[in-house]
Amino acid sequence: MRMTLPAAVLALFSALIALAPVAPAAPTASAKVPPGPVMGPCAAGELCLWERPDFTGGRQVHELSGLDIESCVPLPAGSTAAALANRTGRPVTTYQSAECAETGEFETYPGGGTWVPQSPYRVRAFKVWET
Numbered sequence: 001m002r003m004t005l006p007a008a009v010l011a012l013f014s015a016l017i018a019l020a021p022v023a024p025a026a027p028t029a030s031a032k033v034p035p036g037p038v039m040g041p042c043a044a045g046e047l048c049l050w051e052r053p054d055f056t057g058g059r060q061v062h063e064l065s066g067l068d069i070e071s072c073v074p075l076p077a078g079s080t081a082a083a084l085a086n087r088t089g090r091p092v093t094t095y096q097s098a099e100c101a102e103t104g105e106f107e108t109y110p111g112g113g114t115w116v117p118q119s120p121y122r123v124r125a126f127k128v129w130e131t
Contacts, residue, residue: 046087047061064128072125075126082119082123084115097125098124099125100127105120
């Protein structure tokens with residue numbers, strides 16, 4: 001039996017479809033889907049610091065209008081932060097040292113919207129940098 005070109009193409013296409021993997025079914029309403037990470041609330045233009053990991057505990061909010069750019073800003077005496085969100089639009093460096101000393105741990109976070117649920121050290125001070 002001789003096939004015409006369109007019939008041969010149709011047969012080949014049908015064979016390829018039969019070999020294609022079947023996509024898994026979409027989860028149903030009763031399927032358990034693990035929740036995604038919850039970001040702490042922090043408005044645009046703010047640096048938010050939480051005293052405990054995962055954006056819990058007391059929260060401190062700092063706005064650019066109240067900060068000296070490129071100056072060390074120690075947290076209030078006796079307080080530290082374990083989580084942060086940088087939405088200032090500028091890079092922010094957090095310090096383990098209350099004096100912004102680079103002999104301890106420090107890390108710089110971009111300002112476009114960075115959420116850190118657990119800092120690798122207790123934050124005691126920070127600096128906001130000029131962009």
